[in-house]
Amino acid sequence: MTTPLKSSAQRSQKAGGASVDVIVRGGKVVTMDKDRRVIDDGSVAIKGGRIVAVGSLAEIDKNYSARETIDARGHVVIPGLINGHTHVPMTLFRGLADDLDLQEWLTKYIFPAEAKNVTEEFVRVGTRLGLAEMIRGGTTTYCDMYYFEDAIADETQKAGVRGVLGETVIDFPVADNKTWPEAMAYAEKFVRKWKGNPLITPAIAPHAPYTVSEEHLKQVRALSDKTGAPVVIHVSETRKEVEDITKQKGASPVDYLARIGFLSNRVIAAHLVHISPEEITVLKRLGVGCVHNPQSNMKLASGVAPVPQMLQADLDLGLGTDGAASNNDLNMWEEVDTTAKLHKVFTMDPKVVSAQQAFEMATIRGARALHLEKEIGSIEKGKRADIVIVDLDDLNQTPFYNIYSELVYATKAGDVRTVIVEGRVIMRDRDLLTLDEKDIKARARVFREQIIKSLAPSTTQTGKNRTGGLAQSPSKRP
Numbered sequence: 001m002t003t004p005l006k007s008s009a010q011r012s013q014k015a016g017g018a019s020v021d022v023i024v025r026g027g028k029v030v031t032m033d034k035d036r037r038v039i040d041d042g043s044v045a046i047k048g049g050r051i052v053a054v055g056s057l058a059e060i061d062k063n064y065s066a067r068e069t070i071d072a073r074g075h076v077v078i079p080g081l082i083n084g085h086t087h088v089p090m091t092l093f094r095g096l097a098d099d100l101d102l103q104e105w106l107t108k109y110i111f112p113a114e115a116k117n118v119t120e121e122f123v124r125v126g127t128r129l130g131l132a133e134m135i136r137g138g139t140t141t142y143c144d145m146y147y148f149e150d151a152i153a154d155e156t157q158k159a160g161v162r163g164v165l166g167e168t169v170i171d172f173p174v175a176d177n178k179t180w181p182e183a184m185a186y187a188e189k190f191v192r193k194w195k196g197n198p199l200i201t202p203a204i205a206p207h208a209p210y211t212v213s214e215e216h217l218k219q220v221r222a223l224s225d226k227t228g229a230p231v232v233i234h235v236s237e238t239r240k241e242v243e244d245i246t247k248q249k250g251a252s253p254v255d256y257l258a259r260i261g262f263l264s265n266r267v268i269a270a271h272l273v274h275i276s277p278e279e280i281t282v283l284k285r286l287g288v289g290c291v292h293n294p295q296s297n298m299k300l301a302s303g304v305a306p307v308p309q310m311l312q313a314d315l316d317l318g319l320g321t322d323g324a325a326s327n328n329d330l331n332m333w334e335e336v337d338t339t340a341k342l343h344k345v346f347t348m349d350p351k352v353v354s355a356q357q358a359f360e361m362a363t364i365r366g367a368r369a370l371h372l373e374k375e376i377g378s379i380e381k382g383k384r385a386d387i388v389i390v391d392l393d394d395l396n397q398t399p400f401y402n403i404y405s406e407l408v409y410a411t412k413a414g415d416v417r418t419v420i421v422e423g424r425v426i427m428r429d430r431d432l433l434t435l436d437e438k439d440i441k442a443r444a445r446v447f448r449e450q451i452i453k454s455l456a457p458s459t460t461q462t463g464k465n466r467t468g469g470l471a472q473s474p475s476k477r478p
């Protein structure tokens with residue numbers, strides 16, 4: 001570990017130059033701009049939440065003076081990571097049911113656990129837990145789909161994190177809305193309330209083609225047309241989904257969604273595991289944002305998405321963790337590492353999905369997947385100042401040869417030091433500034449007890465150590 005002195009905040013002593021809010025000074029700046037510039041001794045000037053200049057340390061020192069200088073010398077400065085798909089409150093279900101396929105996991109465990117436990121308070125506590133974990137790992141933007149999304153937006157804004165947040169609409173009664181018209185009314189109100197917020201992009205999230213009818217999917221498209229809101233959905237996650245939709249609709253999920261006019265360049269589709277070369281062409285033609293979730297797909301044994309072909313077609317392809325109940329963490333460093341390795345072993349070709357391509361999927365290509373590439377995903381003048389400072393000299397990173405290899409194969413979430421979103425420091429030298437870690441853990445553990453109780457068959461509630469049939473309880477919690 002480096003000495004804390006190295007990146008502690010200091011008041012700038014300089015008087016000359018244009019005045020800005022913050023200068024991230026020194027450090028190896030990995031811009032992820034069009035030319036993939038890496039500036040060895042670089043600085044970034046930030047004003048009003050946006051990047052006003054990126055250049056060499058000498059150049060920025062000469063032209064700018066800041067209210068606050070963050071010393072990044074000896075560290076690497078990267079664009080904030082983008083988690084393209086998750087269900088953030090589900091962190092409270094982390095480890096509740098493992099080692100199952102999607103259908104069994106969802107219908108026997110997750111849907112019943114949600115029906116018995118999800119309230120606005122549950123969502124708030126789970127969101128704070130997930131946000132704290134994501135900030136610690138250098139994630140500055142995430143795309144979510146869940147219930148009570150208005151509360152998620154509120155917590156996300158308070159924590160200072162950026163989110164594309166989709167209110168889930170689905171064809172059965174759920175925690176926040178009991179009927180389809182209620183759910184659509186909630187979604188519209190939610191979108192109108194948050195539209196234009198600098199951090200929150202409100203979205204509509206029909207769960208999947210197998211849980212939302214054709215008529216309802218068309219209504220979602222119409223609401224998206226009316227409000228301009230993005231649409232978040234799961235597509236072609238499992239072989240069973242493809243078989244069922246093909247049987248019912250006479251087309252695979254992507255073709256079916258294209259045929260009914262659902263797909264557009266406002267859609268963000270997660271998974272896309274079982275898709276053909278023709279479907280890749282359709283996704284490219286319609287400008288659909290795509291999100292690969294390698295660890296969740298591996299854990300649920302859903303399959304392996306054709307990522308090398310998707311990259312070859314230049315799809316807007318990002319990376320996501322999916323919910324912590326199917327991963328079981330929200331760590332984007334693991335997703336980039338897994339992405340670069342999974343496709344090599346699956347194709348038996350070590351040259352597919354390079355470290356740089358994997359890192360692009362977590363940054364600039366991930367921004368394209370969320371249709372936010374004009375705002376985030378790279379360190380460039382004019383973009384939002386979402387910037388992460390990462391250690392570069394931990395044992396697992398020594399010695400250093402190639403920056404993308406170092407970031408993708410060797411760096412861990414624990415190497416993230418300081419996190420800035422919209423120009424605001426939300427973690428400094430590993431100290432979370434907007435969230436109370438101790439309180440979050442205590443509240444999460446209270447929910448754990450409640451969840452276990454809610455799922456225990458009544459006949460097993462007698463013994464003191466019984467936790468019910470579902471939770472494989474870590475009974476020796478310290």
Ligand SMILES: [Zn+2]
Binds near residue numbers: 087234270
């Ligand atoms: Zn998901």
